[in-house]
Amino acid sequence: MRDFALAPSAVSSLTGGLADSVFETAELRPLLPVLARRASAGSTEWQEVTAVELRDQVSDLARGLVASGIAPGHRVAVMARTRYEWTVLSYALWAVGAEVVPIYPTSSRDQVEWILRDAGCVAVAVEDEQGVMTVGSVCASLPLLRHVWQLDAGALEQLVARGVPVPPTTVDSLRRIVLPDATAAIAYTSGSSGRPLGCALSHRALASPCDTLLAGWGHTAAPAGEQASVLAFLPFSHVYGLMVQGLCVRGGILLGHEPDLGEAALASALRSFRPTYFYAVPSVFEKLYKNFLRTAQQTGRGALFERAARTARDFAAALERQRLGRGPGPGFDLRLQHALYERTVYRRLRAALGGRVRRATSGGSPLSRDLSLFYEGIGVYVHDGYGLTETAGGVTMQPLGREKSGTVGQALPGTEIQVADDGEILVRGPSVFQGYVGDEAATRAVLRGGWLATGDIGHLDSEGYLTITGRKKDVIITSGGKSVAPAPLEQRLRMHPLVHQAVVVGDNRPCVGALITLDPEFLAHWRAALALQGDAPGREAREENALREEVGRAVAAANSAVSRSESIRVFRVLPEPFDVAGGLLTPSMKLRRDAIVERYAFEIDAMYQARSPGRRRPPAEDPTADWEDSDNVFR
Known part of the structure; x- marks a missing residue:
C-alpha cells in the first residue's frame, strides 16, 4: 500500500434508527420548518411543514403501514421522483423497522423486475399509472409482492385512513426496537457493467456521513442566524439524494422538493425557493x-x-x-x-x-x-x-x-483511505455497507479485511x-501498451460548450479515440450565430467544416492536459445523445461504456480505418507515430 491517510476519529451519537430524528426534532423544536412543498402544481408559493407536523404525518402513515401488514425487516420499494411523499414514506417505513428499496422511476421493466425480485419486496410505491403498469407486467414473477401503492391516486391518504384503529404507541414501540446496525435501505448500484447489485446500508451507515458533515460543515450552509435551506432535485433513488435528505432531516435544514429535472422547472424552483x-x-x-x-x-x-x-x-x-x-x-x-x-x-x-x-x-x-x-x-x-x-x-x-x-x-x-499499488482506492469507516444482498461472492470480492475496494483509481497527495x-475497469490499454484513464479527457471535452457527452475509446487500438455528442441547445445557438450566406448546399458544407473545426478545438484543448501518447487522435461526432431509454446510460446518468462500444462498433472501426496508414512502414518507437493529427470524422 501507499499514500495512506487517516482522519481523526469521530463517534456517532446514533442510538436508534433514522426515524428517531423526526420525533426528536418535533420534541425539541416543534415549530421549526423542516419541509416545504408547493401550494399547487407549478406554483411559485411554498408551504412550510413544521417538525411537529412532519412527525404526525410520519406517525399516521406508519400506523397505516402496520395495518397493511408491513413489519420490521420487510422490504418496500419506492419508485418515484424526488417529491414530498418520498420523504414522508421513507421515514414512516423506518419508523416501523422496514427497509427502503429505492428504484429509479425511469428504470426499464426488466430492471424493475430484477430489483423487486432480488430484494424480495413485499410492497412498492409508484408515482403514476405508468408505474402501476410496469409493476403489473412483472407481478407474476414476484410471489412476495402484496401491495402496489400509487402516490398520484392518493395511496398515502388511504394508508393513513386504514391506520386509524392502530394505536400511536404501536409505532413508538416498533421505532424504539430499531437498532443502529439494522438494515435501513437496499440501494442498488448503477449496473453500468452488468446486473445492479443491492447494497445493504444500515441506519448507522446512512447517518454517519450526515452527522459528520453537519458537525464540521453545517454552519457554512447559511449565514449566521439564518436557517439553512436546500432544494432537493437529485433522485432519492441514488445514495447521493438519500444523503441530502438525511442531512436536512437530521440537521434541521429546510428541505424543498423539485421532481421535475427540466431546466425551466428547476430554474423556477430555484428562483422561488431560494436555497442557501x-x-x-x-x-x-x-x-x-x-x-x-x-x-x-x-x-x-x-x-x-x-x-x-x-x-x-x-x-x-x-x-x-x-x-x-x-x-x-x-x-x-x-x-x-x-x-x-x-x-x-x-x-x-x-x-x-x-x-x-x-x-x-x-x-x-x-x-x-x-x-x-x-x-x-x-x-x-x-x-x-x-x-x-x-x-x-x-x-x-x-x-x-x-x-x-x-x-x-x-x-x-x-x-480511513488507502491507495493500493495499482491505484485503487480503499476505504474503511462507519459508512461502509453491510454487503451485497444475496451475493456473498461479490461481497467477498470488495470487502477485504474491513477495507472496501471501491473500484475507483486515484492518488493522495502529501497533505x-x-x-x-x-x-479501474474503465482504463484503456492501447495496442502499444499505454494505459489511459478516460474520465479526465472526457471531463475536459465536456467543458467545451458544444460538447454534450464524450466517450473515450482505444482498447487494443493504435491510439486513443473519442465518440462525441453535441449539446442541441448550444448547437442551435452556434448555428444561428454563424449566419452563413449563400445557397443551401454550399452553406451546409461550410457549416459542417466550421463545426468540424470547432469540435477539433475542443479535442485539442482536452489533449493539452495529457501526454502525446494519451491524446485523442481520432474522433467521431454522433447524431444523437446517449440516453437511458436506449440503454446507453444508467438511470443515474452514468455511461454504459460496454453497451456504447458495442452499439457503435461500426462507427469506431470506420473512425480508425479512415486514418490508418495506407502503406506499410518500418516499426516506429512510438506506435502512434502515424497518427499525427486528430481526425474529425462526422457520422
Missing part, C-alpha cells in the same frame, strides 16, 4: 456554465462574460494559493477587476441559483478544476466530495479554509487530498 446551499452533480454545474455563456452571447455580451469568467478563475486560483500558504493572494489589479465584474456579472449569475447560495457541493463524479475555480470566483464555492453507493454517500470533503480545487478533499473524520482519475 446547493447540491448537484458535475453535469448540472457544466450545464449552468454553458447556459451562462449562451445567454451572454445571445445578448451580445459573450466577450464580456469570457473576460469575467477568466478573471473569476484567476481570482479563485490566487485565493487558493493564499489559503494553502503558497502565495500572497489576489493583487490590486485583479481585485479591482473582480470587484467590477461582481457588480456587472457575478451577482447576476448567482441570481440564477436563487440569489442566496454561497456554497455548494458536487458529487457523483469529479468536478473539473477549471469549473470549480469559476464558481468560487463568482462567489459560490463548490465543495467536490467523493463517495459511492457502498459507502452510503460521502467519505471525503474539502477542509474548511484549506480547500483545494481539482481534488475531492480529505477523508471525513472517522474514515491527504484525494484526486479521482477514473474507474
